Amino acid sequence: MASDTQPIHPSCVLSWLLATSLPNQEQSLSTLISGMTLDSRMVKQGDLFVALQGAISDGRQFITNAIQSGAVAVLSETLAENEHGYLNYQNDVPIIHIFQLQQKISAIAMRFYFPQANLHKVTAVTGTNGKTTIASLLANSYMLLGQQSAQMGTIGNGLYNQLKASLNTTLDAISVCRELASYQEQGAMQTIMEVSSHGLVQGRIAAVPFNTAIFTNLTRDHLDYHGTMQAYADAKQTLFEKFPLQHRIINANDQVGRSWLMSYPEAIAYGLNIDFSFTERQHFNVTKVDYLAQGLAFEFVSSWGSGIINTPFYGDFNVLNIAAVSCALLADGFSLASIQEVMKQPTVVPGRMEQYFFPEQQLTFVVDYAHTPDALDNALQALQHHKQQGRIIAVFGCGGDRDKGKRPQMAHVAEQAADLVVIVDDNPRSEDAQLIVEDIKVGLTKPEKALVIHDRQQAIQYLLANANQNDIVLLAGKGHEDYQIFGDKKVHYSDRECLQALLNEQVIQDNTHD
Ligand SMILES: CC(=O)N[C@H]1[C@@H](OP(=O)(O)OP(=O)(O)OC[C@H]2O[C@@H](n3ccc(=O)[nH]c3=O)[C@H](O)[C@@H]2O)O[C@H](CO)[C@@H](O)[C@@H]1O[C@H](C)C(=O)N[C@@H](C)C(=O)N[C@H](CCC(=O)O)C(=O)O
Ligand SMILES: Nc1ncnc2c1ncn2[C@@H]1O[C@H](COP(=O)(O)OP(=O)(O)OP(=O)(O)O)[C@@H](O)[C@H]1O
Ligand SMILES: N[C@H](CCC[C@H](N)C(=O)O)C(=O)O
Ligand SMILES: [Mg+2]
Numbered sequence: 001m002a003s004d005t006q007p008i009h010p011s012c013v014l015s016w017l018l019a020t021s022l023p024n025q026e027q028s029l030s031t032l033i034s035g036m037t038l039d040s041r042m043v044k045q046g047d048l049f050v051a052l053q054g055a056i057s058d059g060r061q062f063i064t065n066a067i068q069s070g071a072v073a074v075l076s077e078t079l080a081e082n083e084h085g086y087l088n089y090q091n092d093v094p095i096i097h098i099f100q101l102q103q104k105i106s107a108i109a110m111r112f113y114f115p116q117a118n119l120h121k122v123t124a125v126t127g128t129n130g131k132t133t134i135a136s137l138l139a140n141s142y143m144l145l146g147q148q149s150a151q152m153g154t155i156g157n158g159l160y161n162q163l164k165a166s167l168n169t170t171l172d173a174i175s176v177c178r179e180l181a182s183y184q185e186q187g188a189m190q191t192i193m194e195v196s197s198h199g200l201v202q203g204r205i206a207a208v209p210f211n212t213a214i215f216t217n218l219t220r221d222h223l224d225y226h227g228t229m230q231a232y233a234d235a236k237q238t239l240f241e242k243f244p245l246q247h248r249i250i251n252a253n254d255q256v257g258r259s260w261l262m263s264y265p266e267a268i269a270y271g272l273n274i275d276f277s278f279t280e281r282q283h284f285n286v287t288k289v290d291y292l293a294q295g296l297a298f299e300f301v302s303s304w305g306s307g308i309i310n311t312p313f314y315g316d317f318n319v320l321n322i323a324a325v326s327c328a329l330l331a332d333g334f335s336l337a338s339i340q341e342v343m344k345q346p347t348v349v350p351g352r353m354e355q356y357f358f359p360e361q362q363l364t365f366v367v368d369y370a371h372t373p374d375a376l377d378n379a380l381q382a383l384q385h386h387k388q389q390g391r392i393i394a395v396f397g398c399g400g401d402r403d404k405g406k407r408p409q410m411a412h413v414a415e416q417a418a419d420l421v422v423i424v425d426d427n428p429r430s431e432d433a434q435l436i437v438e439d440i441k442v443g444l445t446k447p448e449k450a451l452v453i454h455d456r457q458q459a460i461q462y463l464l465a466n467a468n469q470n471d472i473v474l475l476a477g478k479g480h481e482d483y484q485i486f487g488d489k490k491v492h493y494s495d496r497e498c499l500q501a502l503l504n505e506q507v508i509q510d511n512t513h514d
Contacts, residue, residue, distance in 0.1 A: 045070030127216025150183035153194030170199025219374035315382025351479025369479025380417035390470030394418035400431030408443025
């Protein structure tokens with residue numbers, strides 16, 4: 001969703017704005033621009049409207065609307081190279097045709113909103129899973145170490161702890177530049193940004209001068225968009241190839257990460273039980289993990305020294321997330337001792353392994369955003385490692401209009417790693433919720449272990465009434481989301497709010513009994 005942050009830049013002349021993307025322009029475009037937008041519905045008087053050919057609609061169809069709403073100039077995407085730079089007018093408003101405009105907007109918007117971008121340190125986090133967790137943990141670490149930070153991604157964008165909800169993980173090219181400029185203006189010394197593969201392919205961050213890039217892992221997701229895992233990996237790799245990075249931080253436990261490490265000898269590698277003794281490479285390796293009821297304690301050896309980290313996080317995947325964050329802080333010059341201190345503090349990452357304990361039933365619910373086979377497996381394994389006694393129950397569904405191939409795979413993972421499986425709805429979107437459930441059930445080899453309860457709240461209430469003491473219920477897929485999408489309707493629903501309301505009811509009943 002485009003941000004409503006007010007521009008904090010002066011207006012500028014169109015010729016100057018386009019000087020780098022259209023260097024040989026013959027016309028002198030003296031039009032004064034006071035804002036930029038990709039959406040005709042958001043145009044304000046004085047704006048430059050950028051008309052892109054999108055996946056669903058063609059932005060060029062809205063040029064007339066944009067001009068009626070006050071656009072004073074238009075950039076229009078052309079797929080024909082020989083039309084590049086062609087200029088025509090509609091009601092005296094210049095329309096400039098630009099070849100491959102989608103890939104050029106970021107540079108134009110950066111020039112407009114944030115010409116001083118190189119003064120602001122931006123860290124990119126990419127990979128299938130772990131981006132939000134790492135971005136939140138790193139942003140919080142900088143705050144604890146005394147540096148104001150900002151964060152951009154799935155759970156929102158803004159100064160740390162002041163996030164505004166986001167439609168996408170990676171915002172559109174114009175909003176990214178406007179947001180970064182506003183964080184710098186508000187005193188942030190750096191921004192930690194989740195970079196999605198869609199964002200990379202669509203050039204949403206093409207001109208952001210990233211200083212550091214972190215890679216988490218690459219596992220099945222988004223094949224509806226990329227087609228193959230190779231194309232998905234190639235999209236991610238552009239982050240490590242095309243930006244002026246000072247630091248590349250790469251997961252050595254991941255197969256794709258290992259292959260990239262061969263290409264970047266100067267990259268910092270992090271991992272769990274990796275033998276780095278034969279290499280000169282900078283590294284951070286976790287050698288031993290203790291899974292505690294209240295978190296993790298792990299030993300590490302690194303190019304900066306060795307030691308123990310204690311943290312309230314759960315699961316091996318969070319050991320790796322913390323290792324990645326530690327590498328970023330070490331590369332930035334912070335001491336090991338300060339990092340060990342920071343990792344003891346809890347970081348709330350909304351909807352990621354968040355626990356709700358029901359004292360009456362002695363039952364724990366864990367809200368998590370696992371929505372891929374790998375993430376679901378990791379989350380369930382983490383609970384198996386940390387549990388004291390009782391069963392693990394997996395509650396999950398699959399999104400409509402998304403990669404269908406992951407549905408049976410998630411079922412397989414769930415029945416392998418959990419003692420009971422409950423299949424629920426998770427944003428069926430334009431698809432029939434029952435047909436999504438059927439696709440999921442194809443992956444079950446022990447269907448007797450699985451129940452179907454479409455409505456998530458009913459599933460929670462059922463488990464609250466029927467699960468055993470000490471069971472742990474993983475509610476996967478929704479995480480921070482506070483909606484269910486049925487068709488084109490968004491209905492308010494949140495696993496977190498549902499659990500909190502049920503917990504509050506118990507407290508009220510307890511107080512009444514006193
Ligand atoms: C398929 C896809 O990625 N679409 C993204 C793309 O939209 P698009 O350009 O194709 O949009 P479109 O609806 O066809 O419209 C074309 C143009 O006409 C304009 N328009 C449209 C209507 C109108 O009345 N006036 C108007 O000017 C639109 O503003 C747009 O510029 O560019 C938009 C701006 O950047 C994105 O918001 C939009 O994300 C859609 C909503 C989406 O669902 N994307 C998902 C798949 C996505 O990007 N996911 C990733 C990863 C998620 C994760 O794993 O965390 C993400 O970064 O969120
Ligand atoms: N490093 C990791 N490796 C594998 N799984 C992880 C990792 N970190 C978190 N997870 C699992 O993946 C889920 C999503 O984590 P997170 O939101 O941090 O990832 P993300 O990359 O931002 O995902 P998205 O692309 O959907 O925004 C978590 O809820 C957890 O179950
Ligand atoms: N942001 C990602 C994850 C959504 C997770 C899940 N709740 C779903 O709707 O599939 C997407 O749009 O693919
Ligand atoms: Mg995310």
